[in-house]
Amino acid sequence: MGTEKWITPFLKQCFVTAGVSLNMAGSGLVVGFTTALLQQLKSPGSIIPIDDTSGSWIAAIPGISLVFGNFIAPTTMSRYGRKSANLITIVPLMVGWAAIYFATNITVLLLARFLQGLCMGMCTSLASVLLGEYTSPKNRGVFLMTISVSIAMAVMSVHCLGSYFSWQTTALVCGCISFVDLFIVIYSPESPSWLAEKGKYDACKQSFRWLRGDQEEEELRRIIEASIHLREAKAEMRKTKSVIKKFRNKVDDFKTTVKKKEFLKPIIIMIHIYILGQWSGINMLVAYPIDLFKKMVGKDCNIPLLVLTLDVHRIIANTTALYVIQKVKRRTILGVTVCINILALLASAAYSYSKENGYMPADEFSIGISIVHIHMFAVATGSLPLCFIIAGEIFPLEYRSLAGGISVLFYSTNLFVTIKTVPLLLSTIDLYGTYILYASLMVYSLVVVWYLLPETKDRTLQDIEDEFRGRPLSPEELKSVQLLASLRAYTTDRRCSNPVVV
Structure with a gap:
C-alpha cells in the first residue's frame, strides 16, 4: 500500500x-x-x-x-x-x-x-x-x-x-x-x-487510470464517448455493399473533411x-x-x-x-x-x-x-x-x-x-x-x-479541437470525420497507392 x-x-x-x-x-x-x-x-x-x-x-x-x-x-x-x-x-x-x-x-x-x-x-x-x-x-x-x-x-x-x-x-x-x-x-x-479508438474500452480505462489516477474521469468519459460515436459511424459506412459506391462515398467525405x-x-x-x-x-x-x-x-x-x-x-x-x-x-x-x-x-x-x-x-x-x-x-x-x-x-x-x-x-x-x-x-x-x-x-x-x-x-x-471547429462535434458530423482512417484502411486492403491518401 x-x-x-x-x-x-x-x-x-x-x-x-x-x-x-x-x-x-x-x-x-x-x-x-x-x-x-x-x-x-x-x-x-x-x-x-x-x-x-x-x-x-x-x-x-x-x-x-x-x-x-x-x-x-x-x-x-x-x-x-x-x-x-x-x-x-x-x-x-x-x-x-x-x-x-x-x-x-x-x-x-x-x-x-x-x-x-x-x-x-x-x-x-x-x-x-x-x-x-x-x-x-x-x-x-x-x-x-x-x-x-x-x-x-x-x-x-x-x-x-x-x-x-x-x-x-x-x-x-x-x-x-x-x-x-x-x-x-x-x-x-x-x-x-x-485503445479507445480500437474499441478496447476496459484496457483504455486501465491504462488511463494507471497514468492519471482517478481524478480525471471526465476526460476519460469524453474519450470513450467520442470513440463509440466514431466506431458507430465507421460501422454505418461499411453497410454499403457496392465497392464503387463505398469508394465514391469515401471520396466525397474526404473532400468534405479536408x-x-x-x-x-x-x-x-x-x-x-x-x-x-x-x-x-x-x-x-x-x-x-x-x-x-x-x-x-x-x-x-x-x-x-x-x-x-x-x-x-x-x-x-x-x-x-x-x-x-x-x-x-x-x-x-x-x-x-x-x-x-x-x-x-x-x-x-x-x-x-x-x-x-x-x-x-x-x-x-x-x-x-x-x-x-x-x-x-x-x-x-x-x-x-x-x-x-x-x-x-x-x-x-x-x-x-x-x-x-x-x-x-x-x-x-x-x-x-x-x-x-x-x-x-x-x-x-x-x-x-x-x-x-x-x-x-x-x-x-x-x-x-x-x-x-x-x-x-x-x-x-x-x-482545443472544439475551438478549431468552432463548436463541439455533433454525432452526425462524425461520419465524414472518420473518412481518413476508413479510406486508408480501404486502400491498404487492396494494396493500391492512391495519391489522394498520401
Missing part, C-alpha cells in the same frame, strides 16, 4: 515520458554526432577520407530518410498502437549506431545515417502525439518540454564524447543509450486514446511552426558550431570550449523553460522568444559583416560570443521546443496520426534543406547573408502562426 501511494500518477507519467524523451534524444545524438564525425574524418590519416561535398551529405542525409519515417509513422501508430510504433523507431537507430561503429567506408556511413534519419522521422511524428495522450493537461507542457531538454543534453553529451574519444567509441556509447530506452518503452503502457478548419488549420500552423524551429539557426548552432564560431569569433580562440559552453547554455535554457512553460501562455512565449531569435540573427549578420569588412577589430570576440549565446537562449526557450509542445496539443484525435504525419513532412524537408545548404550558403552569401535569409523566413512564419494559433495552455485536447 505504501508503495502504491509513493508511485503516484505523476511519477508514472515521468516514467513513460522518459521513454519518449530518450527516443527523441536519439535525434540530438544523430545531429550532434555530425560535428565530431566530420572533424575527425577530415583530419589527416582518417580511415574514411572525405571532402566538403561528401561531408555535407553525411550531415544532411538523415533529413531525406526523415521523409520516409514520416510516411511510415502514421500508419504504424494508427494500426499497431503508439507503444509498438515507439518500439519500432528504436530498432533502426540501434542498427545505425552499430553500422557506424563498424564502418570502413563512406557507403556504410551513409546507409547508417539513412537508418538513423528513418528513426528520427518516425519518432518526431510520434513523440508529441504520445506525450499529449499520456499526460495530464496541467503538466502536459512540462512533459512536452522534456523533449527539448533531452535533445539538448544529448547534443552536449555527443559533443563532449566527440572531443575526447574517437567517432567509433562515441557511436558505441550512443547505441547503449538507445538500448536503455528500449527497456523503458517495453514497460510503458499503450496510449488510452488509441475543407474543415479542424483538419487544415492545425496542419497550416505546424508547417509554419516547423519553419520557425528549423530556420531559427538551430542547425548552425548544433551541426556546424565550429564554422559558426570561426565566422563570429575567429580561429585563434578555444573553439571546443566555446562549443561546450554553448551546449551547457542550451540545457540551462531548456530547463528554465520547463518552469516558464507552466506559468506563461504559449502565444506569449512564442512571440517573445521568436522576436529575440530574429533580432539575434540580424545582430549576428551585422556583426559578422562588420568583422569581414574591417569595421570591427579582428581581435574583438566578446560581442560575438554574447550574440551567439543570446541566439541560443531564444532558440532553446521558445523557437525549437514550442514545435514539440504545440504539435502535441493541436491535432484532433480523429486524424491525429495523418495530420501529424503531413505536418512533420515539412519538418523533415526543412531539416534536410537547412543542414545541406549551410556549406553552400556560407561559401556564397557568407554568414550574414545566410542569417538575413533565416530571419526573413521567421518573420513570415511568425505572422502566420500568430494569426492562426489559439491559446492551448492548461486546456484539454478536446477543448
Whole structure:
C-alpha cells in the first residue's frame, strides 16, 4: 500500500515520458554526432577520407530518410498502437549506431545515417502525439518540454564524447543509450486514446487510470464517448455493399473533411511552426558550431570550449523553460522568444559583416560570443521546443496520426534543406547573408502562426479541437470525420497507392 501511494500518477507519467524523451534524444545524438564525425574524418590519416561535398551529405542525409519515417509513422501508430510504433523507431537507430561503429567506408556511413534519419522521422511524428495522450493537461507542457531538454543534453553529451574519444567509441556509447530506452518503452503502457479508438474500452480505462489516477474521469468519459460515436459511424459506412459506391462515398467525405478548419488549420500552423524551429539557426548552432564560431569569433580562440559552453547554455535554457512553460501562455512565449531569435540573427549578420569588412577589430570576440549565446537562449526557450509542445496539443484525435504525419513532412524537408545548404550558403552569401535569409523566413512564419494559433495552455485536447471547429462535434458530423482512417484502411486492403491518401 505504501508503495502504491509513493508511485503516484505523476511519477508514472515521468516514467513513460522518459521513454519518449530518450527516443527523441536519439535525434540530438544523430545531429550532434555530425560535428565530431566530420572533424575527425577530415583530419589527416582518417580511415574514411572525405571532402566538403561528401561531408555535407553525411550531415544532411538523415533529413531525406526523415521523409520516409514520416510516411511510415502514421500508419504504424494508427494500426499497431503508439507503444509498438515507439518500439519500432528504436530498432533502426540501434542498427545505425552499430553500422557506424563498424564502418570502413563512406557507403556504410551513409546507409547508417539513412537508418538513423528513418528513426528520427518516425519518432518526431510520434513523440508529441504520445506525450499529449499520456499526460495530464496541467503538466502536459512540462512533459512536452522534456523533449527539448533531452535533445539538448544529448547534443552536449555527443559533443563532449566527440572531443575526447574517437567517432567509433562515441557511436558505441550512443547505441547503449538507445538500448536503455528500449527497456523503458517495453514497460510503458499503450496510449488510452488509441485503445479507445480500437474499441478496447476496459484496457483504455486501465491504462488511463494507471497514468492519471482517478481524478480525471471526465476526460476519460469524453474519450470513450467520442470513440463509440466514431466506431458507430465507421460501422454505418461499411453497410454499403457496392465497392464503387463505398469508394465514391469515401471520396466525397474526404473532400468534405479536408475543407474543415479542424483538419487544415492545425496542419497550416505546424508547417509554419516547423519553419520557425528549423530556420531559427538551430542547425548552425548544433551541426556546424565550429564554422559558426570561426565566422563570429575567429580561429585563434578555444573553439571546443566555446562549443561546450554553448551546449551547457542550451540545457540551462531548456530547463528554465520547463518552469516558464507552466506559468506563461504559449502565444506569449512564442512571440517573445521568436522576436529575440530574429533580432539575434540580424545582430549576428551585422556583426559578422562588420568583422569581414574591417569595421570591427579582428581581435574583438566578446560581442560575438554574447550574440551567439543570446541566439541560443531564444532558440532553446521558445523557437525549437514550442514545435514539440504545440504539435502535441493541436491535432484532433480523429486524424491525429495523418495530420501529424503531413505536418512533420515539412519538418523533415526543412531539416534536410537547412543542414545541406549551410556549406553552400556560407561559401556564397557568407554568414550574414545566410542569417538575413533565416530571419526573413521567421518573420513570415511568425505572422502566420500568430494569426492562426489559439491559446492551448492548461486546456484539454478536446477543448482545443472544439475551438478549431468552432463548436463541439455533433454525432452526425462524425461520419465524414472518420473518412481518413476508413479510406486508408480501404486502400491498404487492396494494396493500391492512391495519391489522394498520401
